[in-house]
Amino acid sequence: MERETGTFRVKSGLAEMLKGGVIMDVTTAEQAKIAEDAGACAVMALERVPADIRKEGGVARMADATKIEEIQKTVSIPVMAKARIGHFVEAQILQALGVDYVDESEVLTPADQEYHIDKWAFTVPFVCGARNLGEALRRIAEGAAMIRTKGEAGTGNVVEAVRHQRTMLREIAELTTLRPEQHVAQAKELGAPVDLVRQVAELGRLPVVNFAAGGIATPADAALMMQLGVDGVFVGSGIFKSDDPAPRARAIVEATTHFNDPDVLAKVSRGLGEAMHGLDIGEIGEENLLQTRGW
Amino acid sequence: MPVVKAGVLALQGDFREHARAFADAGATPVEVRTPEELVGVDCLAIPGGESTTISKLARAYDLVEPIRERARAGMPILGTCAGMIVLAHEVIGGEPLLDLMDIAIRRNAYGRQVDSFEADLVVEGIDHPVRAVFIRAPIVERVGPAVRVLAEHEGHPVVLEQGNLVVASFHPELIGETALHGYLLRKV
Numbered sequence: 001m002e003r004e005t006g007t008f009r010v011k012s013g014l015a016e017m018l019k020g021g022v023i024m025d026v027t028t029a030e031q032a033k034i035a036e037d038a039g040a041c042a043v044m045a046l047e048r049v050p051a052d053i054r055k056e057g058g059v060a061r062m063a064d065a066t067k068i069e070e071i072q073k074t075v076s077i078p079v080m081a082k083a084r085i086g087h088f089v090e091a092q093i094l095q096a097l098g099v100d101y102v103d104e105s106e107v108l109t110p111a112d113q114e115y116h117i118d119k120w121a122f123t124v125p126f127v128c129g130a131r132n133l134g135e136a137l138r139r140i141a142e143g144a145a146m147i148r149t150k151g152e153a154g155t156g157n158v159v160e161a162v163r164h165q166r167t168m169l170r171e172i173a174e175l176t177t178l179r180p181e182q183h184v185a186q187a188k189e190l191g192a193p194v195d196l197v198r199q200v201a202e203l204g205r206l207p208v209v210n211f212a213a214g215g216i217a218t219p220a221d222a223a224l225m226m227q228l229g230v231d232g233v234f235v236g237s238g239i240f241k242s243d244d245p246a247p248r249a250r251a252i253v254e255a256t257t258h259f260n261d262p263d264v265l266a267k268v269s270r271g272l273g274e275a276m277h278g279l280d281i282g283e284i285g286e287e288n289l290l291q292t293r294g295w
Numbered sequence: 296m297p298v299v300k301a302g303v304l305a306l307q308g309d310f311r312e313h314a315r316a317f318a319d320a321g322a323t324p325v326e327v328r329t330p331e332e333l334v335g336v337d338c339l340a341i342p343g344g345e346s347t348t349i350s351k352l353a354r355a356y357d358l359v360e361p362i363r364e365r366a367r368a369g370m371p372i373l374g375t376c377a378g379m380i381v382l383a384h385e386v387i388g389g390e391p392l393l394d395l396m397d398i399a400i401r402r403n404a405y406g407r408q409v410d411s412f413e414a415d416l417v418v419e420g421i422d423h424p425v426r427a428v429f430i431r432a433p434i435v436e437r438v439g440p441a442v443r444v445l446a447e448h449e450g451h452p453v454v455l456e457q458g459n460l461v462v463a464s465f466h467p468e469l470i471g472e473t474a475l476h477g478y479l480l481r482k483v
Contacts, residue, residue, distance in 0.1 A: 003413075004412055004413050005409065009428055009469070010412060010413055010428060013428050014408055014430050014431065016309045016312065016343070016469060017309055019307070020307040021348055038351075039348045041344065041348045077348070095409065098406075123409045253351075253352070257328060
C-alpha cells in the first residue's frame with residue numbers, strides 16, 4: 001500500500017492524460033486563463049513566446065518564478081515550464097516550484113553545448129524536442145517521459161514540424177521491418193540505446209507520448225499534425241501572436257479533437273481573423289534555426 | 296451472443312487505452328465524439344484526461360444531455376480520474392458536468408504532479424491486487440447512500456459503484472488492467 005512517486009509510469013502517465021489535447025504557451029496569468037477557458041489541457045509558462053525571442057534576441061532563460069506562481073494560482077490545469085538545454089539547476093528550481101512538467105527546450109538559449117539534463121534525477125517529468133527517431137530515443141534514454149517534434153518555433157510555419165514527424169514515422173516503419181540481428185547495427189546508426197531500439201521495433205511507435213510542436217498556427221495545422229499521427233499539439237506563438245487569441249485557441253482545441261472531421265474543421269476555421277504573420281524557413285538563415293540546438 | 300459495442304468518449308485524454316482495455320475484455324470499442332456516435336453503443340467509458348477540457352468539449356458538441364439520458368435509461372458507464380470527476384454530483388470549487396453519481400469530489404487533491412504516485416490496491420470483486428496509478432488524482436470527500444465503495448486507499452474511497460455507474464480515481468487502463476472493464480461489460 002506504499003506510495004511510490006516519480007516512477008516512469010507516473011511521469012509518462014501524465015503525458016498519456018494530455019493526449020488529444022492542446023498545450024498553449026503563455027507568458028502571463030491572464031493568458032493562462034484565456035488558454036484554460038478555451039479548453040487547453042495544459043499551459044507552458046515562459047518569459048517570452050518564441051516569436052519574440054526570435055525578434056528580440058538576447059539570452060532566453062527560464063521564466064520568472066513569480067510569474068510561474070501567478071499562473072499556477074490562476075489555473076487548475078497542469079502548468080509546464082521551460083528550462084534551458086543542460087541547465088539542471090533551472091530544472092531543480094522548476095521542480096521546487098511544483099511545475100507539473102519541465103520542457104528542456106531548444107527555444108531557450110542552451111546552457112550546455114554537450115550534455116542534456118539527466119532527467120532520471122528528478123521527480124518532475126520532462127518533455128524534450130526531437131527531429132528524428134535517434135534524437136527522441138537519446139532523450140528518452142536520459143529520462144524524458146514525453147517527446148515533441150522540434151519543428152521551428154516562432155515561425156508560424158508548420159513545414160518543419162511536418163518534416164520531423166514524417167522522419168520519425170519513416171524511421172519507425174523501417175525499424176519494424178528489420179530482423180533482430182540488425183537491431184544493434186541500427187542502434188549504432190541511430191545513435192540510440194539498443195534496448196529502446198528493440199522496444200520501438202516491437203511497438204511500432206515511440207515508447208512515450210509524442211506531440212507536435214514548432215510552427216502550428218491554425219486549426220488546420222493542428223489537424224494536419226494529428227492526421228500525421230501525433231498524440232496532441234503544442235501551440236506557441238500561434239495563439240497570442242494572432243489578432244484574436246481566445247476564439248483561435250478554442251478553434252485549435254476543437255480541431256485537435258475532431259481532426260478527422262473536415263466538416264467540423266471547416267466550421268471552426270471560420271471568422272478567426274488574421275493568423276500570426278509567420279516566416280518562411282529559407283528567410284531565417286541556418287545560424288538562426290532553433291531546431292539545431294541539442295543533439 | 297452479439298458482441299458488445301463499447302463506447303469510449305474520445306474528446307481528450309487516454310481514450311485509446313480504454314478502447315484497448317475493452318477490446319482485451321472481448322468487446323468492440325467505438326470512439327464517441329458526437330451525439331450520433333453515442334446512439335449505437337451499449338456502454339461507455341469516460342477516460343482520464345483534463346476534466347475542464349473534456350467538459351468544455353462535451354458541452355460544445357451537445358453530448359451532456361444525451362449521455363445523461365442514456366445513463367438514466369441504464370447504460371453502464373465507467374469513469375476513471377477525469378471521467379470520475381465529470382460523473383460526480385458535486386465538484387468542490389467547480390461545476391459538475393453530468394451530475395449522475397452521488398459523490399462530492401475535489402480535483403487535484405493529492406497535490407501537483409510531483410505528488411502523483413502508484414500503489415497496490417485490493418478491489419472488491421477483483422481476485423488479484425491492482426497496481427493503481429494516481430495522476431493528479433481527485434479525492435472523494437462525500438459518498439451518497441446509494442453508492443458502494445469497492446476499494447479504499449489511505450482511508451479515501453478510490454473505486455465506487457452506483458447501479459450502472461463504476462468509477463475509479465486512478466487509471467487501470469494505463470497498465471492494461473481490464474478487470475473493471477470486464478465488470479462493466481457484464482452489466483450490459
